[in-house]
Amino acid sequence: xxxxxxxxxxxxxxxxxxxxxxxxxxxxxxxxxxxxxxxxxxxxxxxxxxxxxxxxxxxxxxxxxxxxxxxxxxxxxxxxxxxxxxxxxxxxxxxxxxxxxxxxxxxxxxxxxxxxxxxxxxxxxxxxxxxxxxxxxxxxxxxxxxxxxxxxxxxxxxxxxxxxxxxxxxxxxxxxxxxxxxxxxxxxxxxxxxxxxxxxxxxxxxxxxxxxxxxxxxxxxxxxxxxxxxxxxxxxxxxxxxxxxxxxxxxxxxxxxxxxxxxxxxxxxxxxxxxxxxxxxxxxxxxxxxxxxxxxxxxxxxxxxxxxxxxxxxxxxxxxxxxxx
Amino acid sequence: xxxxxxxxxxxxxxxxxxxxxxxxxxxxxxxxxxxxxxxxxxxxxxxxxxxxxxxxxxxxxxxxxxxxxxxxxxxxxxxxxxxxxxxxxxxxxxxxxxxxxxxxxxxxxxxxxxxxxxxxxxxxxxxxxxxxxxxxxxxxxxxxxxxxxxxxxxxxxxxxxxxxxxxxxxxxxxxxxxxxxxxxxxxxxxxxxxxxxxxxxxxxxxxxxxxxxxxxxxxxxxxxxxxxxxxxxxxxxxxxxxxxxxxxxxxxxxxxxxxxxxxxxxxxxxxxxxxxxxxxxxxxxxxxxxxxxxxxxxxxxxxxxxxxxxxxxxxxxxxxxxxxxxxxxxxxx
Numbered sequence: 001x002x003x004x005x006x007x008x009x010x011x012x013x014x015x016x017x018x019x020x021x022x023x024x025x026x027x028x029x030x031x032x033x034x035x036x037x038x039x040x041x042x043x044x045x046x047x048x049x050x051x052x053x054x055x056x057x058x059x060x061x062x063x064x065x066x067x068x069x070x071x072x073x074x075x076x077x078x079x080x081x082x083x084x085x086x087x088x089x090x091x092x093x094x095x096x097x098x099x100x101x102x103x104x105x106x107x108x109x110x111x112x113x114x115x116x117x118x119x120x121x122x123x124x125x126x127x128x129x130x131x132x133x134x135x136x137x138x139x140x141x142x143x144x145x146x147x148x149x150x151x152x153x154x155x156x157x158x159x160x161x162x163x164x165x166x167x168x169x170x171x172x173x174x175x176x177x178x179x180x181x182x183x184x185x186x187x188x189x190x191x192x193x194x195x196x197x198x199x200x201x202x203x204x205x206x207x208x209x210x211x212x213x214x215x216x217x218x219x220x221x222x223x224x225x226x227x228x229x230x231x232x233x234x235x236x237x238x239x240x241x242x243x244x245x246x247x248x249x250x251x252x253x254x255x256x257x258x259x260x261x262x263x264x265x266x267x268x269x270x271x272x273x274x275x276x277x278x279x280x281x282x283x284x285x286x287x288x289x290x291x292x293x294x295x296x297x298x299x300x301x302x303x304x305x306x307x308x309x310x311x312x313x314x315x316x317x318x319x320x321x322x323x324x325x
Numbered sequence: 326x327x328x329x330x331x332x333x334x335x336x337x338x339x340x341x342x343x344x345x346x347x348x349x350x351x352x353x354x355x356x357x358x359x360x361x362x363x364x365x366x367x368x369x370x371x372x373x374x375x376x377x378x379x380x381x382x383x384x385x386x387x388x389x390x391x392x393x394x395x396x397x398x399x400x401x402x403x404x405x406x407x408x409x410x411x412x413x414x415x416x417x418x419x420x421x422x423x424x425x426x427x428x429x430x431x432x433x434x435x436x437x438x439x440x441x442x443x444x445x446x447x448x449x450x451x452x453x454x455x456x457x458x459x460x461x462x463x464x465x466x467x468x469x470x471x472x473x474x475x476x477x478x479x480x481x482x483x484x485x486x487x488x489x490x491x492x493x494x495x496x497x498x499x500x501x502x503x504x505x506x507x508x509x510x511x512x513x514x515x516x517x518x519x520x521x522x523x524x525x526x527x528x529x530x531x532x533x534x535x536x537x538x539x540x541x542x543x544x545x546x547x548x549x550x551x552x553x554x555x556x557x558x559x560x561x562x563x564x565x566x567x568x569x570x571x572x573x574x575x576x577x578x579x580x581x582x583x584x585x586x587x588x589x590x591x592x593x594x595x596x597x598x599x600x601x602x603x604x605x606x607x608x609x610x611x612x613x614x615x616x617x618x619x620x621x622x623x624x625x626x627x628x629x630x631x632x633x634x635x636x637x638x639x640x641x642x643x644x645x646x647x648x649x650x651x652x653x654x655x656x657x658x
Contacts, residue, residue, distance in 0.1 A: 118598060122592075122637075127634050294472070303457050307455060
């Protein structure tokens, strides 16, 4: 019964219902090939949303993920142009390390200087984008300048699904294990749930938030390379405004903005919901201009829903406390 | 958001700060930065010290500052509105629709302001009636309002606004003083008095410092917050009138990204993003600092995106430096 009531189940049902409605009129949408392509198309959003989830769990927010993605993607592309022969592993390692370093900058400022995360990441967001401009003087790096194995890697198909989709699945599995089974994962939930209690249990709140930003940055860096390679283009404004989609995916997936509550699976479903909507609109012949309004409405409904379920729980606890007196 | 609950709040035990405290206060620091930027610009470019150029420079910040005043009060009360730029887009779009139906300038202005007010009421109702966190609600309405604008306009645009409508964004009150600048000054005085000299202003501070305490001392917290959302919406509507009038056209992408510049302006002005403290004079000086930096770098042919690096560094720097200084002093003593 509780499984039926859980937010994940309801969201899963919503996605299923949405897909079914579309399928009754446009059977082409639910062919395995198309579903795989929808999943692959949503993978970057899923990977970023999982990083964002970790940050939001610790009562912070990371608005710099899209800028981090763009900067790391650009650096990967520039390395590829300068040294086309470099093996893929090196590019991936560079993406992960650079992303982690950019995330660590956010983390240090939040941890050591106690600057509110929204201010820090608002600042680094504009700084990262600006640095791309300084590196490139506004020039684009186009498909013909990149080497074939650089752009081909995320598109290679394994068992019918592109590597990009597989990376999404692998990251999801790793994150599930880390969040549920590792000390750090539990510390992240503890810090968000009750920072005071976390301090008394020996958890360093600031340090945990620092790690959360590093995780978010690392995943943003990874997505940066994947994004640039998949679309075969890198310029200053790639993924502009994407940070809000990422936050939206988390909120729809049931991550509480107040911290401490949210699951990897829920976040995945939140991202998938946005992905299905985005991919379904052209199929059912609704102008893509509707997408923004629909995701906005979805965020509001989701947050209203989150608050409602959270509040009824709180009331029960209060009542029992009154009875105890 | 992060350390808010683990840090103890500093409550001043005397109301009149000493002269020294004034000298090292935030506003003075900011004023020094503004003067430094002004002097630097005057030496760096021969075109800077020209009345008309300086007048043009004010357009960089007047529209943003109108919203920033209301946003400052909202942030002091512990809430935030990230949908302001989208309210501009929606107001501007609705004004465009009204214009197509043949509305004259007074009706256009009324339509713009009303749309802003309704958007603010929508945000306010979701936050105060349903008790939702404002940061998420306004991220949602940010997509929703601009989304409606996109549904109405798609990739089109409204142009052909009546000639008399241009007065708000392109008109001059006298000599080089633009209409927008006059509105900016009047609003600065209005919000300065409202926040610092009225009961309402005290309530805003009280709510930001301790909402529960404010409620127990008889402040209708939800109503005050609702009014603040209404004001922020109304100011966004006003900014939409000015911006649409200045550009003479409406596209759904109008003012995109402006919400972050406005929050930057407010934080730079010394408003605590966690609520409870800050002043309107601070925001006024921050508006000038941002305007002068943007304009001065523009005269030196620095591209807009590089300016944003300066704004970003300024935002983090002005908050980080005093804290670094405090850490350094603690170590040496």
